[in-house]
Amino acid sequence: MDADLQVGLDMAQRGSRKLFQQALVIAAAMTAAIICGLSYLADLSCREKSASGDQIDLLKENLADHWSVFGALSAAQVSFNRINDGSVEIRVRSDNLSWLTVSSGVSYRVGLLSPGWYEFTGEFRADANAHAGTGAQLEVHSDRWRTVFSAAQPHGGSWQTTNVYFRPSYADPGAEISCRFWGRTGGQAGRALLRNMYILKIAGEPPPKAPRFDLAKQEEARLGKLGHPRNGSLPPSPQTGLGRFSGAAVTVFFLAMIVGMSWWLLA
Amino acid sequence: MHGWRPPYSTHPPAAKLLVALSVSLFGNYPWGWRAANALMGTALVPITYLLARRLFRSKLAASIAAALLLCEGMFLVASRLAMINIVYITLGAWAYLMLWCFVQNPAPRTQRIQLLAMSLLLGLYVSTKAAISEVAVLLCLIVIAVNVVGPVPLRPFPRLAHLITAKLIGACGLVVGIVLLVYLAVFMTYSWVVWRGIGDLVAYHQRVFNYNSGLPFSFPNASPFWSWPFLLHPYAYWKRDLLNGAVEVIWCGGNPLLWWAVLPAILIAMVRGYTQKSMAWMFLAAGYLAYLAMWIPLRRYLFIYSYMPALYFGLVTLAGALEECWNGAARRWEHFVLLAPLLPCLILGLGVVWGGFAACSISIVYLLLRRRAEDWEGKFVCLIFLSATLLVFAYFLPLWMGIPLSEAGYTARMWLHGRGLASWVGYGAAR
Secondary structure, X not given: OHHHHHHHHHHHHHHHHHHHHHHHHHHHHHHHHHHHHHHHHHHHHHHHHHHOOOEEEOOOOOHHHOEEEEOOOOHHHEEEEEOOOOOEEEEEEOOOHHHHOOOEXXXXXXXXXXXXXXXXXXXXXXXXXXXXXXXXXXXXXXXXXXXXXXXXXXXXXXXXEEEEEEEOOOOOOOEEEEEEEEOOOOOEEEEEEEEEEEEEEOOOOOOOOOOEEEHHHXXXXXXXXXXXXXXXXXXXXXXXXXXXXXXXXXXXXXXXXXXXXXXXXXX | OOOOOXXXXXXXXXXXXXXXXXXXXXXXXHHHHHHHXXXXXXXXXXXHHHHHHHHHOOHHHXXXXXXXXXXXXXXXXXXXXXXXXXXHHHHHHHHHHHHHHHHHOOOHHHHHHHHHHHHHHHHHHHOOOOOHHHHHHHHHHHXXXXXXXXXXXXXXXXXXXXXXXXXXXXXXXXXXXXXXXXXXXXXHHHOOOOOOOOHHHHHHHHHHHHHHHOOOOOOOOOOOHHHHHHOOOOEEEEEEEEOOOEEEEEEEOOOHHHHHHHHHHHHHHHHHHHHHOOHHHHHHHHHHHHHXXXXXXXXXXXXXXXXXXXHHHHHHHHHHHHHHHHOXXXXXXXXXXXXXXXXXXXXXXXXXXXXXXXHHHHHHHHHHHHHHOHHHHHHHHHHHHHHHHHHHHHHHHHHHHOOOEEHHHHHHHOOOEOOOOOEOOOOOOOO
């Protein structure tokens, strides 16, 4: 009777252990599925951005969802306000001292543009105060290239229209529009206005006299043409007396002999 | 693939070739860049299951190992980026699996095939990551040597000693020969366009050596190797502070509970390896320590992700220790050291009051079980640890996936934010 009871208990214990193991395997599979699902959702926004139409409006409704801060600024120190004429006012206030030493501002990152030419257009106005040392400038970045379109102007200066064409590189097909501020601590440290700011994909080449930055061409000049042998940074060594492949062949033969002898020794 | 002249890199090119293959198969888009590494990271889970099953001869330990790996953020991040880390970790784990197939295989005929497979994987590992991979080769050679020589006293049997010597030389020769062949093949494939002779390989290694010798000791976000097990200085690979107050970040840090529990697990492995003369426990402890000790002579800056190979050993060890708890084979001090890392997690995550309350509750339940249901105290330790691991994983998941967090949510997760080494915030986004 006792033996039967013991067998029964053992079986029950084994059964519960098996159940636990199966539950663990299911939990692991579910965790993997959840991670995959969340990865997919997290990547979805980027995919939408890359697949979005030919025109990107940098000042569309939910500005705070697209513009980010960099440097010593925090989101709480920057405010975006829409003004009746359709422009957007950026006000920056900063109380921390690192603001004076760290390059800071706001930026809009456009990721993963498809190959081809793009036009950046926009209107920019910034307050500058030489006495207080405040000011701002608009910058467009893509790959290693950076261009400054409008330097700071005295308060009440006129709008400056900026227009430039660029072709992103293949290696880093993105662009970033930044408004960089410099200024003083305490109270309002900087102010800039943006209007009609777009990145447009254009068909064909840009107009002949327009300012243009061909980053794909620069990349080709640096690395060689796409689809053809390109210049890398791996240093070519002086050719050995054994010729291009003879040295490698001798090495392979020598190693193959070691492997063969080892194989035979193991047998 | 387009006949480009290859760019110089201090690490061998196998993982880069894999990403290039992925791009050629799936297209030059983020999905294409990352698909190969995602597959490698996914493959690591079943490989870990099989490895832990071999090491501990337990499906439960294998399941726990796979689950712990899934809950470790640094492996998750590495599987989502086109970086080389997850590639060599997976290749290494696969090589260890083949090593243990070899060790536990009673049929000498098929042993050679397993050794061959292990050597090919080690060759790819060496072709992916410099320095770290050599530790794996050395570790495998030591295990093979111990396995071949065995515990038999050789002096009275000179013929047997001769046979064993031949087998040892054969095994080591096979491993080293194939590793070098694979390395040469990968390197030649990569630099085919500019290949001028075997001197290229020598010139490349000279350049790598000179480059590494000239690197400074400190660098933003770098941390000394001894700080890695304590998770003192993780940092953000990428961070964006949106104006709506949300913070998006890809965090190069792990699950703190798992990281802090790895040290006690290694202590358990060392004690068990010594007292039980268990090769599996010794292998895990030796692997972990070797991957840490290799950084001692280096005087250049290092980043926390270099801890991943040691961490992998730590996670498998932890799974074995938890399985021992579940089966009632663990001693009380083992329960204690495995539960100890929960305390800093509770205090830092929930605050002193609620964290202290939770720690007291866990202690009381444990003590009650110890008095009234002794069989359940180990199971309790295992269940509490696994549940806490899952909760901590869920809590930190947004940091690994780039899911937007509120500023307060982000700050709350930065458990260490001192000005010195003990800081999880890392170098700012200044440029």
